[in-house]
Amino acid sequence: MIRVLVTDAAIDVAGELDALERAGGGAVASFTGLVREDSGVEELFLEHYPDATEKALRDLAAEAMQRWSLEAATVIHRVGAMKPGERIVFVGTAAAHRAAALEACAFLIDRLKTDAPFWKRETRGKDARWVGERDSDRDAADRWKR
Amino acid sequence: MATIDLLYFAWVRESIGIGHESATPPAEIADVAGLIDWLAARGGGYAEALGDKTRLRAAVDQVFVPLDASIVGAREIALFPPVTGG
Numbered sequence: 001m002i003r004v005l006v007t008d009a010a011i012d013v014a015g016e017l018d019a020l021e022r023a024g025g026g027a028v029a030s031f032t033g034l035v036r037e038d039s040g041v042e043e044l045f046l047e048h049y050p051d052a053t054e055k056a057l058r059d060l061a062a063e064a065m066q067r068w069s070l071e072a073a074t075v076i077h078r079v080g081a082m083k084p085g086e087r088i089v090f091v092g093t094a095a096a097h098r099a100a101a102l103e104a105c106a107f108l109i110d111r112l113k114t115d116a117p118f119w120k121r122e123t124r125g126k127d128a129r130w131v132g133e134r135d136s137d138r139d140a141a142d143r144w145k146r
Numbered sequence: 147m148a149t150i151d152l153l154y155f156a157w158v159r160e161s162i163g164i165g166h167e168s169a170t171p172p173a174e175i176a177d178v179a180g181l182i183d184w185l186a187a188r189g190g191g192y193a194e195a196l197g198d199k200t201r202l203r204a205a206v207d208q209v210f211v212p213l214d215a216s217i218v219g220a221r222e223i224a225l226f227p228p229v230t231g232g
Contacts, residue, residue, distance in 0.1 A: 033232055046231065047156055049224060052208040077231060089232050109232060117205070117224075118231025119156035130157045133228035 001072040002065060004057045006048060008080040011087040016074055023072035023094035029101035030092040031109045037084040041122045046079045046088065049117035053077070056116040060108055068104040070095045075108060077118065107144050114141040150217070152185075154195070155226035158202070161195035171217075178204045179213040181223065196225070203228055 001023055003016075013032055020028045035044045061073040072094040082088060091108045095101040120131040149170045159165045171184055179199060186196035196202065204211055205224040217223060 047159075048231070049153070049155060049205070049208075049226070052205060052224070055208065113232035114229065115210070116231050117155070117210075117226065117229050119227065120230045121156070130227065131230040133230060137232075 002058060002061045003072070003074040003076075004054055004061060005076045006050075006053050006057070006079055007076065008078065011076050011078060011090045013087065013090055016076065016090055016092055020072055020074060020092045020094045025071040025094040025096050025101070027096065027098040027101040028092065028094045029098070029105040030090065031105050032087055033089040033109070035082050035084045035086050035088055039122075040124045041084060042125070043123040044082045044084075044088070045121040045123070045128075046077075046082065047119045047121065048077075048079050052117050057112065060111050060115060064093065064104040064108050067107070068093070068095060068100040070100065070104055073104065073108065075112065077112075077116070079118070110137075110140040111144060113137045148221075150220055151222045153222065153224040155224065158195045158226050162191045176218060177214050177216055178206065178211065178223065178225075181217055182213070182225065185225075201227060 057075045061075050064073050070093050074092040076090040078088050091105055093101045093104040114137055121128055149168050152167050152169055154162050154165055171181055175181055175184055182196050182199055186193050199213060203226055206215055206220045207222050
């Protein structure tokens with residue numbers, strides 16, 4: 001079962017984990033990304049490519065489902081304006097055993113960062129700037145190539 | 147060449163001043179890089195946004211492609227900075 005959602009509403013992590021636990025596996029792993037509080041950012045705005053975003057996430061989830069024989073994969077990404085401490089992204093996996101669930105979860109968040117069309121803009125006071133690409137994100141995504 | 151829908155995102159959109167337009171590039175423009183040069187030659191915000199191709203990424207009909215990808219037969223081309231989601 002694949003669940004993909006791009007939304008401007010808050011992410012209900014408890015509800016998503018509950019659904020993954022009912023997928024029939026023995027292991028559930030998840031990652032939650034938050035707007036960082038420590039860098040003076042007052043607002044984070046997430047722009048996306050509406051028609052292409054959901055397809056990119058769905059393709060990644062399908063690849064993870066097949067590669068790790070998952071019972072379920074969930075990918076949820078916020079868009080629009082967010083405050084520090086709010087959830088930006090949630091990735092969850094359900095599998096028969098922990099190794100598959102944990103690896104597939106890491107794969108999904110690493111590849112999401114380089115393969116899905118989202119862009120972050122940070123606002124500090126009157127200064128709004130688009131976040132640049134990070135080499136470390138590209139390296140993290142590259143380790144899943146085979 | 148037929149009319150193509152052009153989409154711009156993030157600072158590319160802000161520099162150009164619009165997020166969406168239609169254009170009919172000359173028939174000799176065969177790839178994304180050629181399209182970028184043709185648009186940048188309009189000057190102003192286009193030149194500012196599209197002058198340095200190393201900062202740009204593209205999608206043709208919603209599939210990420212390198213800048214030497216063909217645009218022949220394309221209906222929708224998006225130009226944007228490297229993605230930064232997650």
